[in-house]
Amino acid sequence: MVSERLVIDALGAKGDGIGRGANGMAFVPFALPGEILRVEREGNRAEIVDIEVPSTERREPPCPHFGACGGCDLQHASEELYRAFKRDVVVEAFRREGVEAEIGELVPCPPASRRRAVFSAVRADTRILFGFHEAASNRISEIDTCLVATPQIVKRLAFFKKLAALLIDRKRELRMTVTETLSGLDISVDDAAKLTPALRQAAVKLALDPAIARLSVSGETIVEARPPQITIDGLPVLLPPGAFLQAVASAEDAMARVALGHLAGLKTVADLFCGVGAFALRMARTQAVHAVEFDAPALAALDQARRGVAGLKPVTLERRDLMRRPVTAKELEKFAGVLFDPPRAGAEAQCHELAKSKVRRIAAVSCNPTTLARDAAILVAGGYRLISVTPIDQFLWSHHVEAVALFER
Known part of the structure; x- marks a missing residue:
């Protein structure tokens, strides 16, 4: 040094x-x-x-774990600097791609609102370290509070550590995804120890805690006291174990408000990378929707949800790996609008097909401004006009920022 x-x-x-x-x-x-x-x-x-x-x-960071825990790296910045920084991340991503864009102000995220959190645990001699990774490190910082997670998640941190200590493998890091649902906490554990009969019985006993709706280990449901249920725009959805869910409900609402407002009035729309239907179910109130997703349990959850609601417009479903087999320009002819919300890698292959299509309006939702700007450049080169980009804060006090970009022909 x-x-x-x-x-x-x-x-x-x-x-x-x-x-x-x-x-x-x-x-x-x-x-x-x-x-x-x-x-x-x-x-x-x-x-x-x-x-x-x-x-x-x-500013004085409000969390006692700031500096050790890698989850929040900007608590020491003023609100004004913090918001400007996140917006500038999006501005710079589009600048690098040479795409002119009207970047809106950051949509804020309140504390204590993250309904989905991913924890890690490792064995250190006789101790179990449970918490989040330190910044730029494989080391785990132990926590006893969290200012961004919902109160129902924070109050059960000691329970999660106890469960991790029971299920942890001796040689690898355990991951625990916790989601707050209307039915209680949904816990999904990955990279756990092999479930022997004795270990399974102990896990069942621990998971009978009244706050726990379901415990899944390595994709297998061990206990389900109540099916974990959320609502999407008031519509009930049963979550598959470990299902992806936007981490903050208000952020999801903001994304939907911007994206769906752009697609309003179009009779037929496609929702690509649709997940459990965060956008598809909202659009189905007024529009026929074709929902495409590779994850079969997520698609099944969407199918079950739309069947349970009267009065929705037609929703068709397709299981498809859009990274390997994007919807072609020919197939896109039947849709007036498209919404896509891909993983961090973006939707490069799909955007090349969209660029060749005649789709009138496109809404792109992204958790990665860099790949969003790259995809936007493809669409602009194909003749689309980029109307606006809205940065949305979902991971409070971190450098991560979501964005919604709107395009039209």
Whole structure:
């Protein structure tokens, strides 16, 4: 490690301060623009030893785990700087792709609103470490509170650790996805120890806690006291074990409000990468929807949900790997509008087909501004006009930002 004095010039895309010193450029976690720091660096990574001149935008982080837990890396920034940073991440992504875009203001996210959280656990000698990864590390930071998760999740942290200690494998990290539903907590555990009869019995006994709706281990349902249910725009949906769900309900509502407003009035729409139907079910109130998804349990949940509601417009379902086999321009001829919400890798192959299509309007929802901007460039090159991009905060105090981009021919 080399000791050095740095002046921080800007924030990088992952929230690190970027500065230059005698040994060149360095990335410094938890630093802010305008600060003068004494750091210890190794290569282009550095750690703060002393803040000689703090930024006027620096604030006291509200969480006791800040700096150790890697979940929230921007709690030390003022609200104004934080919001500007997240919007600038989207602005810079589109700038790099050479796509002109009207970037809106960030739609905010309240604390204590994350209904879905993914925890990790490892064995350290005789101890079990349970919590979130440290920033840029495989190490796990133990937590006893969380300011972004819902109160029902936070109050059960000790229970989750006890369950992790029971199910953990001796040689690998355990992952635990917890979702708050209307029926109680849905817990899905992956990379667990092999379920022997004795271990299964112990897990069943522990999961009979009245707050737990379901416990699944490696995709197998161990206990289901009540089917985990959520609502999408007031419509009931039963979640499959470990199903993807937008982490914050208000963020999902914001995405839907922007995207569906753009597609309103079109008679036929396709929802690509539809999941359990966060957008498809909303659109089906007024539009015929073709929903495409590769995950069979998610598609089955959507099918069950739409069958249980009277008065919806027709919803057709298709299981398809859109990464390998995108819907072709020919197949897209029957749709006036398309919404797509892909994984972080984006929808490059699908956008090449959309660029050749005659679809009138497109709404793109993304958790990765970089791949969204790349996909937008493909659509613009194919003749679409990018109307607007709306940044949406879903992972409070982190560098992650969602966005919805709207296109038309």
